[in-house]
Amino acid sequence: MASLKPVRGTHDLLPEEARRAYHVTQVGRMLAERYGYDEAATPIFEFSEVFTRTLGETSDVVTKEMYTFTDKGGDSITLRPEGTAGIARALISGGLSQNLPLKLFYAGPMFRYERPQRGRLRQFHQIGVELLGVADPVGDVEVIALGAAVLDELGLQENTKLEINTLGNTESRSAYRNVLIEYFGDHWENLSPDSQARLKRNPLRILDSKDEGDRRIVAGAPIFDDSLDSESQDFFAEVCAGLEILEINWYRNPRLVRGLDYYCHTAFEFTTEALGAQSAVLAGGRYDGLVEQMGGASTPGVGWASGIERLSMLIDDIPPRRRPFAIVPLGNAAEEFCLKLTNRLRRAGLIVDLSYRGKMKQRMKRANHLNARAAIIIGDDELEQSSATVRDLDSGEQELVSLNDLQHRLENFL
RNA sequence: GUGGCUGUAGCUCAGCUGGUUAGAGCACCUGAUUGUGGUUCAGGGGGUCGAGGGUUCAAAUCCCUUCAGCCACCCCA
Numbered sequence: 001m002a003s004l005k006p007v008r009g010t011h012d013l014l015p016e017e018a019r020r021a022y023h024v025t026q027v028g029r030m031l032a033e034r035y036g037y038d039e040a041a042t043p044i045f046e047f048s049e050v051f052t053r054t055l056g057e058t059s060d061v062v063t064k065e066m067y068t069f070t071d072k073g074g075d076s077i078t079l080r081p082e083g084t085a086g087i088a089r090a091l092i093s094g095g096l097s098q099n100l101p102l103k104l105f106y107a108g109p110m111f112r113y114e115r116p117q118r119g120r121l122r123q124f125h126q127i128g129v130e131l132l133g134v135a136d137p138v139g140d141v142e143v144i145a146l147g148a149a150v151l152d153e154l155g156l157q158e159n160t161k162l163e164i165n166t167l168g169n170t171e172s173r174s175a176y177r178n179v180l181i182e183y184f185g186d187h188w189e190n191l192s193p194d195s196q197a198r199l200k201r202n203p204l205r206i207l208d209s210k211d212e213g214d215r216r217i218v219a220g221a222p223i224f225d226d227s228l229d230s231e232s233q234d235f236f237a238e239v240c241a242g243l244e245i246l247e248i249n250w251y252r253n254p255r256l257v258r259g260l261d262y263y264c265h266t267a268f269e270f271t272t273e274a275l276g277a278q279s280a281v282l283a284g285g286r287y288d289g290l291v292e293q294m295g296g297a298s299t300p301g302v303g304w305a306s307g308i309e310r311l312s313m314l315i316d317d318i319p320p321r322r323r324p325f326a327i328v329p330l331g332n333a334a335e336e337f338c339l340k341l342t343n344r345l346r347r348a349g350l351i352v353d354l355s356y357r358g359k360m361k362q363r364m365k366r367a368n369h370l371n372a373r374a375a376i377i378i379g380d381d382e383l384e385q386s387s388a389t390v391r392d393l394d395s396g397e398q399e400l401v402s403l404n405d406l407q408h409r410l411e412n413f414l
Numbered sequence: 415g416u417g418g419c420u421g422u423a424g425c426u427c428a429g430c431u432g433g434u435u436a437g438a439g440c441a442c443c444u445g446a447u448u449g450u451g452g453u454u455c456a457g458g459g460g461g462u463c464g465a466g467g468g469u470u471c472a473a474a475u476c477c478c479u480u481c482a483g484c485c486a487c488c489c490c491a
Contacts, residue, residue: 005464006484060489064415082491110491115415118484119491126491194488210487258490269490276484280491330449364451372451378448392450400448 009122
């Protein structure tokens with residue numbers, strides 16, 4: 001065995017971290033429900049073609065980031081690097097195209113073989129939504145509004161800003177692509193090696209380069225808007241207008257592009273400066289060509305995904321753990337009695353801890369450690385009187401309570 | 415995948431240019447307190463000094479390799 005360490009880029013969710021992740025997920029789930037989205041879950045692995053055919057053969061995800069293996073049946077299987085492709089596949093194989101529009105929420109692990117960094121893991125978790133079957137810009141607006149609501153609910157409106165851009169329809173994008181190839185081709189020698197490679201695979205990416213030399217060339221590059229046809233322009237204008245109506249602040253970022261081939265029209269990212277190089281906390285866009293490209297009927301779609309770990313790092317306080325009651329039995333007779341009592345109170349819906357062993361002092365200490373609201377002390381004296389000593393652990397006051405009134409008395413603590 | 419920084423107790427860190435049994439605070443355990451926690455006091459447990467190799471009489475300390483984390487690139491959640 002190599003060692004008892006987690007595999008690089010993976011991370012245990014121990015209780016404290018797990019509670020943060022749970023809270024983030026619950027906020028997403030609750031708001032998605034409010035916007036009319038149903039939760040769905042697809043497998044965490046798919047046939048590799050599901051990703052290679054939809055993400056684009058030349059995308060970074062496909063060329064170097066996928067966890068791919070051959071299973072015992074000889075099939076090439078890939079751990080999902082993102083959630084949309086699986087949802088699209090399920091739409092087709094589950095015959096869900098009869099139920100459009102479809103509004104789905106999902107949460108779960110994703111896998112990408114990348115060099116880990118703060119906010120970048122090899123196994124990470126996302127929440128996300130997909131709106132399928134809505135070609136109208138109002139769909140984009142709803143999806144973005146839901147994303148904004150999630151961030152607001154998590155208290156992140158101050159730390160994030162919304163950047164949006166349009167990639168136009170297929171015709172506009174390929175027209176722009178050609179213009180860019182021509183322009184950057186003329187500056188080939190002066191481009192960074194990274195950008196020279198990008199020119200072949202995805203010229204739009206050069207716009208986003210951080211290389212100084214590249215930036216000077218980019219400054220003189222043709223503007224996307226000049227290549228947008230009227231349909232693309234109208235679409236984008238309607239999305240922006242919708243955001244204005246909802247009073248969602250946004251910034252146009254003409255350099256915002258997407259690595260995945262299936263995106264068109266709207267691209268957006270809620271970004272933060274608190275996570276170093278990993279600035280995107282919730283990002284998505286429109287992908288009208290995806291389902292068709294996968295072999296289904298042409299189905300428009302728009303959605304986003306958000307990294308749970310990234311959100312967890314940004315939020316301050318999460319709702320505190322609910323406080324238990326601690327049962328403290330003293331003596332053998334009480335021990336047996338309390339086993340039953342504890343079970344009864346738990347079944348009645350109370351959060352109850354029964355310490356397994358130890359002297360009274362140790363059990364009281366444990367009660368304190370658990371942040372218990374009160375300790376219920378039962379020894380021979382109490383048993384004789386069919387009652388329990390209830391000690392309020394905040395005030396230190398305690399009183400004798402009849403067992404008949406105990407549940408009621410405890411409920412009044414909450 | 416490329417470049418840089420870091421790696422000592424569960425956590426945060428000290429340990430000077432190599433020199434006896436590697437320290438502190440917090441946390442944990444025990445006792446003072448035989449049916450009373452959170453405060454205080456006294457005591458205690460816990461470390462392959464990330465791992466492997468090398469130099470040396472002697473390595474946490476110097477060198478090499480490796481693993482992991484962090485930072486930037488790349489890419490994005």
